[in-house]
Amino acid sequence: DGGITQSPKYLFRKEGQNVTLSCEQNLNHDAMYWYRQDPGQGLRLIYYSQIVNDFQKGDIAEGYSVSREKKESFPLTVTSAQKNPTAFYLCASSRTGHSGANVLTFGAGSRLTVL
């Protein structure tokens, strides 16, 4: 079955540590996204990529980094510069980035807790 796999599902980090969240898709989608979800707020875009080896900052990119070396993979690194990293992180993909009917397929999410 085609889909998006995120790992790990739960992650605990000490302050000052970098962590990398994995996102892999086998849907042959061109565009991939990372969102952060906090209670009482809408999804906020961290980074997105419409093509391999290219990505753009979203609304809250500070303290995060990404890479897109393969079409299938879009890992997110939460660096120690991110002041409040405890959150639920969602990876998503879509066939193309610039289209009205741009339906996103989401992964199951990774919950990061900073101790």
Place this chain on the structure above:
Amino acid sequence: GQNIDQPTEMTATEGAIVQINCTYQTSGFNGLFWYQQHAGEAPTFLSYNVLDGLEEKGRFSSFLSRSKGYSYLLLKELQMKDSASYLCAVMDSNYQLIWGAGTKLIIKP
């Protein structure tokens, strides 16, 4: 600024009908989406509206009025499994999605 408003929480009874409203103010409009998200899980796509009117899909329907900046999601014959959060999102003129905070729907027997 850009803004999406939806009620924080709603309660309904199994077998009944519920309407979840969404109002928006965005820079341009390229469509409105509804997603369902069960607690701790991935959001899943429910509907997409770009033209005014009602789109029906089984027990779920979605309505759009672009002139009023308004949409609603109508759920009929409610089932316990419909207990979830419902996310409204609007695609702006730059094809960026603006998300509401979601409406938590609680279904009671």
